[in-house]
Amino acid sequence: MKNLRQLTFGLTLLFALTPTLAQAQTTSISIESWRNDDLKIWRDVIIPAFEKRYPKIKVTFSPTAPTEYNAVVEAKLKGGTAGDIIACRPFDASLNLFKAGYLTSVNDLSGLKNFSTVAKAAWSTDDGKTTFCVPTAAVIHGFLYNKDIFDQLGLKEPKTEKEFLAVLDTIKSKGSVSPLVMGTKDQWEAATMGYQNIGPVLWAGEKGRLGLISGSAQYNKGGFLQAFEALAKWAPYLPSGYQALAYPDSQNIFGQGRGAVYPAGSWDIATFRNMNPKLKLGAFPPYTFTSGQKCVIDDHPDIGFGMNAKTKNKTAVRTFLNWMAGAEFARIYANALPGFYPLTKSSYKVNDPIAQEFLGWRKTCEASFRSSYQLLSRNANPNNENDLWNASAQVLNKTLTPKEAADFVQKNLASWYAPQKGK
Structure with missing residues (x-):
């Protein structure tokens, strides 16, 4: 009986310890x-x-x-x-x-x-x-387009700015849908899917971005100014009343098939898949501007x-x-x-x-990320990222010329960022 009690106690102790041993x-x-x-x-x-x-x-x-x-x-x-x-x-x-x-x-x-x-x-x-x-x-910037509209009009994916504007002209001449879908009410899209989308090609990606950080490049010179000039060319192709369109409004216009080209971030893909499963999407990377120019994508962390x-x-x-x-x-x-x-x-x-x-553009294009994110937006006011939102929207709204917008952004950055002071 004593041995039996000892065995029972031993088994009880073993079972009690088993969860602790497993947890350990x-x-x-x-x-x-x-x-x-x-x-x-x-x-x-x-x-x-x-x-x-x-x-x-x-x-x-x-x-x-x-x-x-x-x-x-x-x-x-x-x-x-x-x-x-x-x-x-x-x-x-x-x-x-x-x-x-x-x-x-x-x-x-x-x-x-x-x-x-x-x-x-x-x-x-x-x-x-x-x-x-x-x-x-990361997320990648580029352009989405409605394949049905392109097929109906016999359009091909543009590779250069000249081809891009020609595509938009053709769509505009038909008058049934918006050639380029984006609004400026929220401002950030004008910079994020506009300026920062096509700009890296013009300022040579990392070379230009790092130039801003070191002070060897400025927003109102070279590729950074040219990006504002290129963005201004979008205005005639935006939807009627685009100044009052918020981000969800633009998504709805394109998602419902009422627009042909959508300056995009890759995060929009899932949105349109869920919004309209019947929408036939196509995509092309940021276009180039001169012969022999390298493709550069905004591959943003x-x-x-x-x-x-x-x-x-x-x-x-x-x-x-x-x-x-x-x-x-x-x-x-x-x-x-x-x-x-x-x-x-x-x-x-x-x-x-x-x-x-x-994703495939990583193999065919060089990569950089948004110019304002590293070091340059540490100041609360003025803030480089917010200034780019404001300036890009005003360029599209035609309330600032590209040069005025570039000077505004540069002046504010130079007011506090030491490598840019006096430039």
């Missing part, structure tokens, strides 16, 4: 993010794929509303309650977290070799020596992921971040979110044909 073999980590619209994709697609490969690491995705994210995650980091992995906005917001000691360097991650210098720039220190978040995804410096699960976090830097994650993410493109050098294919078309 499993590490749980959590991810902070502002992409609350991605919750289902992370929960049902991305995390299960990771956990299948690494079953001893359990991952939770905990998003916050985009408008609240910066303040919420900073408060959590200060209070020591933030998740193990932090979604990183590009440039200054995340750089400030790194400078405050909340994010740690990821230079020693083996997966970081899968990213170019341009890809890492949005999540690196100003000198480029330290990267503090793994570059994850959108999101990265970094390590909470105070996490107690560094090994598990490093495993997850390295996995995010590889081809499996790239393939999954690119197809779960068409129009958001992993920044890794690893090759992957996107199932959506138009999203794949945008």
Whole structure:
């Protein structure tokens, strides 16, 4: 009887300890993010794929509303309650977290070799020596068009500015749809899908963008001025009353088939797929202006992921971040979110044909990103990004000439940014 009681006690103790032993073999980590619209994709697609490969690491995705994210995650980091992995906005917001000691360097991650210098720039220190978040995804700028309208009018995808304007002239002469769909009420589209879309070709991409940072290039000279001049040529082809059109209004016009060409960001692809599944989309990259000119796309960094410096699960976090830097994650993410493109050098294919078309431009065009995002928009007022919104909209509204717009942007930048002072 005594032996039986001892055996029963031993088995009871073993069963009681079993969950603890299992837990000791499993590490749980959590991810902070502002992409609350991605919750289902992370929960049902991305995390299960990771956990299948690494079953001893359990991952939770905990998003916050985009408008609240910066303040919420900073408060959590200060209070020591933030998740193990932090979604990183590009440039200054995340750089400030790194400078405050909340994010740690990821230079020693083996997966970081899968990213170019341009890809890492949005999540690196100003000198480029330290990267503090793994570059994850970018959006690409270009043009979408209604294939039915092009087919009806016998139009081909334009490759040069001359061809682009000729296409718009043909559509305008028919008078049934808007040749070029964009409004200026919200201002940002005029800069983001207008000036920053066609501009990199004119200012030679990274050469021009870095020239602004160093002070060797100015907004009112060379390619940056020429981009305002090229943008002004769009005005005659915009919808009637375009000055009052907000971003959703433009989406509705094009999505309903009432416009032919739409200056786009790749994030618009999913919107139009959902809005009108019958809409036959085509796409072409930013056009060139002179013979022999190189194609340059705005391949703009959108999101990265970094390590909470105070996490107690560094090994598990490093495993997850390295996995995010590889081809499996790239393939999954690119197809779960068409129009958001992993920044890794690893090759992957996107199932959506138009999203794949945008992605293919990385092989045929050079890449840069929006000129105002690195260093130049750190000043609150005047702010370079906001000035470009204002100036680009006014050029299209014909309330500023291209030269006046360029001088306005340059004067404001030179008023506070040391390398541009006196220029």
